[in-house]
Amino acid sequence: xxxxxxxxxxxxxxxxxxxxxxxxxxxxxxxxxxxxxxxxxxxxxxxxxxxxxxxxxxxxxxxxxxxxxxxxxxxxxxxxxxxxxxxxxxxxxxxxxxxxxxxxxxxxxxxxxxxxxxxxxxxxxxxxxxxxxxxxxxxxxxxxxxxxxxxxxxxxxxxxxxxxxxxxxxxxxxxxxxxxxxxxxxxxxxxxxxxxxxxxxxxxxxxxxxxxxxxxxxxxxxxxxxxxxxxxxxxxxxxxxxxxxxxxxxxxxxxxxxxxxxxxxxxxxxxxxxxxxxxxxxxxxxxxxxxxxxxxxxxxxxxxxxxxxxxxxxxxxxxxxxxxxxxxxxxxxxxxxxxxxxxxxxxxxxxxxxxxxxxxxxxxxxxxxxxxxxxxxxxxxxxxxxxxxxxxxxx
Amino acid sequence: xxxxxxxxxxxxxxxxxxxxxxxxxxxxxxxxxxxxxxxxxxxxxxxxxxxxxxxxxxxxxxxxxxxxxxxxxxxxxxxxxxxxxxxxxxxxxxxxxxxxxxxxxxxxxxxxxxxxxxxxxxxxxxxxxxxxxxxxxxxxxxxxxxxxxxxxxxxxxxxxxxxxxxxxxxxxxxxxxxxxxxxxxxxxxxxxxxxxxxxxxxxxxxxxxxxxxxxxxxxxxxxxxxxxxxxxxxxxxxxxxxxxxxxxxxxxxxxxxxxxxxxxxxxxxxxxxxxxxxxxxxxxxxxxxxxxxxxxxxxxxxxxxxxxxxxxxxxxxxxxxxxxxxxxxxxxxxxxxxxxxxxxxxxxxxxxxxxxxxxxxxxxxxxxxxxxxxxxxxxxxxxxx
Numbered sequence: 001x002x003x004x005x006x007x008x009x010x011x012x013x014x015x016x017x018x019x020x021x022x023x024x025x026x027x028x029x030x031x032x033x034x035x036x037x038x039x040x041x042x043x044x045x046x047x048x049x050x051x052x053x054x055x056x057x058x059x060x061x062x063x064x065x066x067x068x069x070x071x072x073x074x075x076x077x078x079x080x081x082x083x084x085x086x087x088x089x090x091x092x093x094x095x096x097x098x099x100x101x102x103x104x105x106x107x108x109x110x111x112x113x114x115x116x117x118x119x120x121x122x123x124x125x126x127x128x129x130x131x132x133x134x135x136x137x138x139x140x141x142x143x144x145x146x147x148x149x150x151x152x153x154x155x156x157x158x159x160x161x162x163x164x165x166x167x168x169x170x171x172x173x174x175x176x177x178x179x180x181x182x183x184x185x186x187x188x189x190x191x192x193x194x195x196x197x198x199x200x201x202x203x204x205x206x207x208x209x210x211x212x213x214x215x216x217x218x219x220x221x222x223x224x225x226x227x228x229x230x231x232x233x234x235x236x237x238x239x240x241x242x243x244x245x246x247x248x249x250x251x252x253x254x255x256x257x258x259x260x261x262x263x264x265x266x267x268x269x270x271x272x273x274x275x276x277x278x279x280x281x282x283x284x285x286x287x288x289x290x291x292x293x294x295x296x297x298x299x300x301x302x303x304x305x306x307x308x309x310x311x312x313x314x315x316x317x318x319x320x321x322x323x324x325x326x327x328x329x330x331x332x333x334x335x336x337x338x339x340x341x342x343x344x345x346x347x348x349x350x351x352x353x354x355x356x357x358x359x360x361x362x363x364x365x366x367x368x369x370x371x372x373x374x375x376x377x378x379x380x381x382x383x384x385x386x387x388x389x390x391x392x393x394x395x
Numbered sequence: 396x397x398x399x400x401x402x403x404x405x406x407x408x409x410x411x412x413x414x415x416x417x418x419x420x421x422x423x424x425x426x427x428x429x430x431x432x433x434x435x436x437x438x439x440x441x442x443x444x445x446x447x448x449x450x451x452x453x454x455x456x457x458x459x460x461x462x463x464x465x466x467x468x469x470x471x472x473x474x475x476x477x478x479x480x481x482x483x484x485x486x487x488x489x490x491x492x493x494x495x496x497x498x499x500x501x502x503x504x505x506x507x508x509x510x511x512x513x514x515x516x517x518x519x520x521x522x523x524x525x526x527x528x529x530x531x532x533x534x535x536x537x538x539x540x541x542x543x544x545x546x547x548x549x550x551x552x553x554x555x556x557x558x559x560x561x562x563x564x565x566x567x568x569x570x571x572x573x574x575x576x577x578x579x580x581x582x583x584x585x586x587x588x589x590x591x592x593x594x595x596x597x598x599x600x601x602x603x604x605x606x607x608x609x610x611x612x613x614x615x616x617x618x619x620x621x622x623x624x625x626x627x628x629x630x631x632x633x634x635x636x637x638x639x640x641x642x643x644x645x646x647x648x649x650x651x652x653x654x655x656x657x658x659x660x661x662x663x664x665x666x667x668x669x670x671x672x673x674x675x676x677x678x679x680x681x682x683x684x685x686x687x688x689x690x691x692x693x694x695x696x697x698x699x700x701x702x703x704x705x706x707x708x709x710x711x712x713x714x715x716x717x718x719x720x721x722x723x724x725x726x727x728x729x730x731x732x733x734x735x736x737x738x739x740x741x742x743x744x745x746x747x748x749x750x751x752x753x754x755x756x757x758x759x760x761x762x763x764x765x766x767x768x769x770x771x772x773x774x775x776x777x778x779x780x
Contacts, residue, residue, distance in 0.1 A: 001404070001465050002397045003692045004706055009396070076396050269775055278776040281769075288771035292686075292716040299398070299685035306399035316685075319678050326678075374667075380677055381670035385650055388665035 003302070005076060013080045019057055020088040028053065028091075035092025036260060038362035040215035044170050047094045051125030061099050061123050063252060068107050068115065069123035075305050078252040086259030094170065096253070098122040098129035102175055102194075104248040109192075109232045109241050118194070121172070130197070132162040132176035132219060133242065140375045142177075143186045143239065147221060149178035149193055151235075154228045156180075156193055158201070158221045164369065168204045168217040171197050176221070177242050180235045190238030194230040201225060211361045212351040254301045254320065261294055261328065264359055268335050271356075277338045286334050293327045318384045322376040325367040332363035398688070400469070407466055411473040414446060419477035421746050424594060427480035428749075431587055432557055433596035434480045442481060443513025449487050450511035452698065453495070457507035464629075464698050468636035468691035472684075475640025476647075478594045478749055482516040485554035488633035489626070490517025493562040493573065495698055496629075497614035497622045502575060506560065516557070519630070520549040520600045521564035521623060527762040528627060529571060529620050534602060536565035536572055542608040543567075543574065548601050553760075555598030556587040562613065563602070564623050571620040573613040580605055592756035594749060625697065628714035631761050632694045635687040635717035638725040638757050642683055645728035645750045646676045649735045656737070669735060676728045683724035690717035715771050719764035722757060729754040 005013070024032060028050050034042045054060050063078045064070020073081065093099070103122045106114055121127030138144040147160025158178055168174065174195050181189030195202075201224030206214035233241050272278040272287060300323060304316040335356040336343040347354050353361065367373045381387040400408065418438055427434050442448050452467045453459025467487065474483065491510050494503055494517075509515035523533035534547025545565050555561070561583070563574045578585065582605035587598050614622040650673060653664035663669050690713040696702030697710050729751040733740040740747045758764065769779070 001400065001688070001692055003689060004703060005396050079396070273776060279780060281779065284772035284776060284779065285765060285768050287775060288768040291771060291775055292720060292768070295689075295716060296682045296685050296720065299689045300681065302396065302398035303685055303688075306397050315677070316681060319681050322674070322678055323682065374671070377671040377674035378667070380674035385646075385670075385673055385677060387650070387654070387670050387673060388662055390667065391661070391665065 005080065009076050009080060012077050013084060016059075016081050016084040017088065019059065020084060020090060023053060023057065024088055024090060031091035032089035033091075033263065035094070037092070037366075038211065038213075038215075038358050040092060040166060041213050043091070044094065044167075047091050048125070048128070048170075050091055051093070051095045053125075055123060055125040060095060060125055061103060064099075064103065064107070064119075064123070068103070068119050075252065079255050079302075079305060082252055082256030083259055086256040086263075089263075094128055094167065095122065095125055097131055097167065097171075098127065098173075100253055101131060101245055101248055102129040102173070105175070105192075105241060105245045106194075106232065108244065109237075111229075113229065114194075114232070118173075127172045128167065128170055129173045129175065130165050130168045130171040130219075132165060132174045132195070134164045135161055136163055140372055142242070143190075145177050145179055145190060147176065147178045148182075149176075149180050149191065150182075151180070151228060155225045156195075156228065156231070158193065158195060158224045158226070160221050162219040162221070163216075164207070165204075165217045165219045166215055168197070168219050169206070173197060174202075174219065175232075175245075177238050180238075187239040189236060190242070191235045192232040192238045192241040193226055194232065195221075195224060195226040199224055209362075210364070211353065211358060252301075252305060254304075254324070255298070257324070258294060258297055258301065261297070261324075261331070264331060264335070264356070265290055265294060267356065268331070268338050272338045275338075275340065275342070277340065283334075283338060286330075286337070290327070290331055290334055293330075297324055297327060315384050318376075318380050321371055322373055322380065325373060325376075328363045328366045332360035336360050398692075404466060404469055408469045408473065411446075411448075411470050412476075415473050415477040415479055419474075419479045421749075424478045424480055424749065428593035433554065434482060439481050439513065442483065448483060449491070449513050452487070453491060453507050453511045457503055458511040459507065464632070464695035465688075465691045467633065468687060468694075471633055471636035472640035472643070472687070475637035476644040478641070478644075478753055480594055482518075482554050482558065484595070484633065484637065485518035485558055486510060486513075486516040489519035489553065489630055490558070490560055490562050492629045492698065493517075493519060493613065493622075493626045494575070496625055497573060498575075499610075501610065502613065506575065510560070515559045516554070517560035517562060518552055518554050518558035519562045519564075519626065520552040520555060521562075521627075522550055523547055524550075527766045529623060532564045532566055532571050532623070534563065534565035536567035536574070538567070539606065542606055543572075543611065545574065545576075545602045545605045545607065548599065550599055551588075551597045551760075552585075552600050554596055555600045556585050556596060561600065562626075563600075564619065565602075569617045569619070571623055572616070573619045573622055573626075574607055574611045575613055576605065576607055576611055580607065582606070590756065592752040594753050595756060625710070627761055628710050629694050629697065631714040631718035631767075632687070632690040632710075634757055634760060635683070635690060635714075635721035638721035638754070639680065639683045639687045641750055641753055641757070642676075642680045642721070642725040642728040645725070645732040645747065645754075646673065646680055648746060648750075649673060649676070649728075649732045652736050652739075672731055672735060676731055679724040679727050683721040686713075686717040686720045690714055712771055712774060715767040718761065719767040719771075722754075722764050725750075725754040726758050 061070040062073045062081050066072045149156045149158045176193045176195050180191040201222050203220040205218045207216045277283050450459040451462050455461040522531035536545045561576045582603045584601045590597050656663050693709045693713040696707040732747040739745045
């Protein structure tokens with residue numbers, strides 16, 4: 001057991017920090033600490049340019065294998081990269097769905113031809129991806145997908161609706177779970193399709209959130225098309241691949257997320273010191289609790305990553321989402337309580353939120369998206385603790 | 396960075412797990428808690444000679460195994476799971492670290508080999524009131540001749556009724572001082588006090604003009620307070636590991652019972668009302684385990700003579716975090732365990748109450764969670780004013 005990094009890793013840390021200091025400036029200065037959850041709608045074009053800048057430096061897909069165009073970094077160096085990126089205020093990554101989800105899934109399940117066609121655009125920061133999972137009737141019950149696809153004349157013809165799709169309007173590609181076997185139900189008969197976004201059969205409509213901003217979208221497929229070879233795995237493999245993809249989601253990027261949380265906590269601490277909230281004994285307890293909770297998120301991640309080599313979904317990984325969602329929801333409320341009466345005053349009209357106000361409101365989605373807290377508890381109970389599955393209602 | 400057990404550490408964990416499952420089942424715990432001594436002396440002999448546990452973190456030069464605090468924490472988690480009743484915590488986690496940190500070469504050479512082979516057990520006696528940390532040190536010391544005279548009443552001394560060696564904290568003209576004193580020194584009287592948690596015995600130790608030689612003084616003059624702080628922080632880390640094990644077992648007992656108990660024609664473990672609470676228990680257990688393990692890694696650097704100073708400097712906050720989180724996790728899980736056992740959870744016969752009471756007692760030992768959080772708050776926000 002060792003909780004410190006090696007000399008070589010610390011040297012790598014300086015290399016990352018130096019590159020960011022040299023490059024996250026000039027035209028990119030305005031992007032510092034922007035984008036990411038709650039601010040995903042900001043500066044899309046500039047952040048895409050930043051992705052290309054990162055690619056030039058070899059800083060996209062740092063954990064991918066070199067054969068797929070990645071940097072092949074060790075887990076420890078990936079951790080360091082994500083930490084330094086977030087510490088420097090690196091903008092929310094426009095490419096994170098491609099790099100973190102689509103790419104690893106294509107690398108694991110794709111044909112050589114698919115890897116050749118699709119991975120380089122992700123590495124170069126020129127092709128962006130979005131995720132077509134949820135539907136109006138398939139939220140927590142994801143297997144209840146209704147979107148249909150039929151193979152006709154060498155093309156998949158897709159009709160249906162996806163929802164809660166981040167960055168749909170900024171993406172070249174969407175991976176879509178669609179029902180390709182007529183009459184099938186549940187996990188059966190689903191396929192994992194890769195669909196170009198820029199086509200007449202696709203309409204993207206932003207969802208106005210309770211924050212007043214829009215970063216999630218509805219995506220309508222009206223006889224949208226994709227080539228027959230844009231299917232990952234075989235028809236009917238969709239559920240298996242969809243679930244494997246969710247496994248890629250938990251990983252080193254959690255460390256970067258924690259650096260953003262750290263920034264938020266530090267802002268709250270500064271405000272507390274300045275406005276006298278630091279003299280309230282109950283707020284002191286909650287601030288200390290928040291600090292400790294964030295340390296524990298980090299320790300949980302380090303355990304998860306140290307054990308990642310042996311594969312499989314470990315207990316630490318299964319609790320991670322519930323753990324950070326709870327923590328961040330509590331931080332949002334703490335921020336408001338530390339701000340006191342000032343929490344009510346906006347930066348401007350009609351509804352211009354300050355950073356902590358935005359965080360407070362947006363945090364209410366943390367315990368919903370990516371699997372609600374309730375679904376997370378089911379997963380933990382059934383898969384980690386071996387408790388019986390919920391009896392299914394026969395329909 | 397490698398935040399996971401090595402193969403060797405995994406083996407230590409497994410052997411402790413199976414040994415304790417065998418020797419510290421419910422019946423054994425209940426027998427020990429009903430006795431005045433508080434443990435089974437024959438079993439303690441086996442722990443010392445067969446398992447060699449008290450030696451685990453003592454350097455080889457003093458008859459120990461030369462392993463570290465992480466290995467110690469591994470044992471403690473397993474002991475916590477089984478509510479293992481023994482002098483181990485007081486001797487290996489209070490007295491031994493005190494000597495390792497503050498002992499002179501002569502003191503270490505004299506006492507550590509005996510603590511390592513279990514021929515001697517020790518404990519720490521520091522508190523005279525119900526306040527926390529250094530504020531609770533109220534026993535009195537004054538120089539007399541070439542030695543010292545100590546007076547005072549020390550409360551809630553863990554296993555103080557049977558330890559052979561006392562590490563005593565007292566206040567004098569130089570501030571707080573620590574002393575290594577054999578328990579049979581004239582002027583010392585000890586009394587077992589009945590406690591809510593019967594699995595860990597507490598005693599009152601009275602010092603009535605206890606004269607000790609100059610060689611009893613532990614650590615440099617004037618730095619006793621700092622030394623005591625560090626001993627208490629290490630004690631918190633050790634206790635946090637033990638609490639993690641208790642929390643885990645409270646969860647495991649609950650899983651076993653709810654899988655068996657049938658109501659409405661199905662195992663109650665199949666109801667979401669139960670499953671979600673069990674999931675939250677697991678969340679608490681895993682977070683506690685992370686905090687305890689991290690703090691153990693920090694403590695390892697503190698205890699090792701040549702540890703990484705940057706890591707060692709994290710001890711005060713790592714200990715405060717581990718103790719507060721593990722205390723609350725254990726109490727939460729033990730309380731949930733009673734609730735999810737339903738009616739039988741309220742009986743003396745079933746075990747949840749043993750964990751519930753141990754959790755309550757451990758939560759208060761060495762400072763309650765709110766006290767530790769305030770110490771973190773001081774570091775983040777400055778003194779409360």
